[in-house]
Amino acid sequence: MNIHILGAGSLGLLYAAKLAAAGNDITLWCRGAQQAERIGTEGISLDNTAGERTLVQPDRIKAYPLSAFAARGGAEGADVLFLMLKQQGIEDMAKQVLLPFGHAKRRLICFQNGTGHMELLNRYLPAWELYAAITTEGAKRTGPASVLHAGHGTTTIGRLPQAEGSSGQEQEDEAEIELVKQLNRAGFESFLSKEMEEMIYRKLLMNAVINPLTALWRVRNGELLASPQRVAIMRALYDEGMAVYKAGNIPCGSHLWEQIEQVCRSTSDNTSSMLKDVLEGRTTEAAWINGSIVRMGRRYRVATPHHELILQLIEGMTI
Numbered sequence: 001m002n003i004h005i006l007g008a009g010s011l012g013l014l015y016a017a018k019l020a021a022a023g024n025d026i027t028l029w030c031r032g033a034q035q036a037e038r039i040g041t042e043g044i045s046l047d048n049t050a051g052e053r054t055l056v057q058p059d060r061i062k063a064y065p066l067s068a069f070a071a072r073g074g075a076e077g078a079d080v081l082f083l084m085l086k087q088q089g090i091e092d093m094a095k096q097v098l099l100p101f102g103h104a105k106r107r108l109i110c111f112q113n114g115t116g117h118m119e120l121l122n123r124y125l126p127a128w129e130l131y132a133a134i135t136t137e138g139a140k141r142t143g144p145a146s147v148l149h150a151g152h153g154t155t156t157i158g159r160l161p162q163a164e165g166s167s168g169q170e171q172e173d174e175a176e177i178e179l180v181k182q183l184n185r186a187g188f189e190s191f192l193s194k195e196m197e198e199m200i201y202r203k204l205l206m207n208a209v210i211n212p213l214t215a216l217w218r219v220r221n222g223e224l225l226a227s228p229q230r231v232a233i234m235r236a237l238y239d240e241g242m243a244v245y246k247a248g249n250i251p252c253g254s255h256l257w258e259q260i261e262q263v264c265r266s267t268s269d270n271t272s273s274m275l276k277d278v279l280e281g282r283t284t285e286a287a288w289i290n291g292s293i294v295r296m297g298r299r300y301r302v303a304t305p306h307h308e309l310i311l312q313l314i315e316g317m318t319i
């Protein structure tokens with residue numbers, strides 16, 4: 001398949017390397033020219049936790065800076081594009097890079113935490129077919145052209161009702177099935193889902209509980225469960241989020257609290273994405289995570305003082 005990946009952070013590098021190694025035609029769009037040049041000359045070095053290294057040769061991956069997107073035809077010929085930038089970069093990217101192609105037909109898979117970006121992308125790119133993706137793969141960028149596959153997870157992809165455009169498509173089409181096949185061949189356990197809304201809201205509350213607390217206390221995911229005081233604050237954020245979901249009739253399945261605890265255990269050594277942002281001095285995704293819960297709370301008239309305070313504390317960390 002011809003796959004274009006927008007964003008060469010940890011997940012972008014991981015998916016690019018493994019999909020290219022499995023024989024797909026990969027184009028990786030990097031933020032900076034230097035990183036693109038480096039990948040263009042060295043390829044990508046992929047490590048796993050068993051200490052094995054795979055070098056994906058430069059002739060297997062094309063890498064360009066995002067600034068060259070229009071000049072290079074705006075991903076014409078791509079079967080699918082993966083959007084692997086964080087929430088903070090989405091609006092600028094949509095306006096500055098993708099907007100001229102808003103009326104072309106492209107299939108875009110969005111891998112972001114939080115909510116709000118799908119609606120925004122739909123406004124800028126009305127003809128594009130937008131998919132949400134939830135991944136639990138663990139990846140750590142170890143350099144501009146190197147990445148560690150830190151833990152195996154799953155990748156679930158599906159369309160959202162409000163982002164389905166005019167086609168009203170019910171059936172999975174061949175390209176969707178082929179994409180999932182290629183992801184599985186590359187070593188990503190992947191699925192198509194028609195329950196993306198529920199998955200998104202489950203992941204949203206999970207991220208709203210885990211990410212800001214790891215960032216504020218500067219601890220790994222597993223350390224959140226280390227004291228009853230920490231668990232009590234997690235629980236307060238969780239209960240508030242659940243009250244919002246209940247008031248808004250938001251689908252979120254069952255046993256979410258147990259799943260949050262389980263994710264803390266299964267990713268116990270991981271540095272959450274928000275802690276990474278804070279440690280690297282970047283703004284965080286809190287506005288799209290805890291901020292989403294606060295905005296939904298206002299809509300459904302449920303008070304969210306814990307999420308509001310957490311949002312202020314996180315936003316006060318990077319000024």
Ligand code: KPL
Pocket residue numbers: 113206207210211221263267270271272273274
């Ligand atoms: O999705 C995550 C993130 O860090 O953004 C979790 C589930 C917390 C794993 O680290």
